[in-house]
Amino acid sequence: MKNIKYTLLVTWCLSLVGCFESSSLDRWIDNQAINEIKLTIDGNELTIPAQSGIEYKFDYGKHTLTYNNDSLNFIVKPAKFGTTSFINSTQSNYFINTVVYSTSNVSQEEYDKISQKELKNLSVMVDGEQAEIELPTVEINDVFINKMDTYWDYSFDEPFPKKLSQKLNLPKDSYYFEDKRKLYREMDFLDYLKNDGEDEAISFPY
Numbered sequence: 001m002k003n004i005k006y007t008l009l010v011t012w013c014l015s016l017v018g019c020f021e022s023s024s025l026d027r028w029i030d031n032q033a034i035n036e037i038k039l040t041i042d043g044n045e046l047t048i049p050a051q052s053g054i055e056y057k058f059d060y061g062k063h064t065l066t067y068n069n070d071s072l073n074f075i076v077k078p079a080k081f082g083t084t085s086f087i088n089s090t091q092s093n094y095f096i097n098t099v100v101y102s103t104s105n106v107s108q109e110e111y112d113k114i115s116q117k118e119l120k121n122l123s124v125m126v127d128g129e130q131a132e133i134e135l136p137t138v139e140i141n142d143v144f145i146n147k148m149d150t151y152w153d154y155s156f157d158e159p160f161p162k163k164l165s166q167k168l169n170l171p172k173d174s175y176y177f178e179d180k181r182k183l184y185r186e187m188d189f190l191d192y193l194k195n196d197g198e199d200e201a202i203s204f205p206y
Contacts (some may be wrong), residue, residue, distance in 0.1 A: 025058055025060075026057050027056060029055075029089060030053040030086050030156075032094075032185040032186060032187065040067075041066075042063055058076045059076070084147035085145060086144075086145055088143055093204050094145060094185060095138070095139055095183070096181050096182070098181050099180055100115045101178045101179075102114075102178075106177070120134070126200055127200075152183040156185050159182075190202070
């Protein structure tokens with residue numbers, strides 16, 4: 001299959017794997033800033049390295065997160081279904097971008113019709129002026145970003161595949177589409193747009 005381009009909760013439910021024997025879970029705290037940051041959880045000061053993060057073990061129950069003199073109370077509790085989530089303590093922008101994959105026999109007209117459904121209007125800054133662009137992208141800047149709320153196939157440390165390998169038994173002259181979604185930190189998403197042919201220097205409002 002070829003790749004044709006372009007086309008939180010305050011009460012935080014964390015999952016158990018298997019049975020409900022554990023009393024805690026590890027969750028990623030991400031920092032996409034160019035400098036390290038310091039925050040506290042229940043009075044414990046943590047240093048989060050720049051453009052990286054750390055795993056933190058949360059006991060089930062009430063917690064307080066403090067960053068830059070702002071505090072947030074939340075509850076960690078088990079859930080019946082698995083989930084992938086992380087803490088965005090600086091409320092930075094993250095982006096979930098969709099790429100549409102198709103079999104090689106699809107017409108450009110049909111592909112465009114499918115891919116148009118993924119387009120959304122995003123606010124951007126161009127040369128200091130506010131504008132809008134259409135992208136197959138969702139912007140998120142919640143403190144708790146949960147995969148169950150806004151799904152992605154690939155995290156920010158996983159690349160989009162150049163093609164998908166699928167065993168398909170399709171009737172003659174038929175075709176197949178599949179959407180895949182990737183989570184980006186903001187700087188990585190801007191690099192992606194630049195490499196994909198976006199000529200204007202854009203930025204996203206904070």
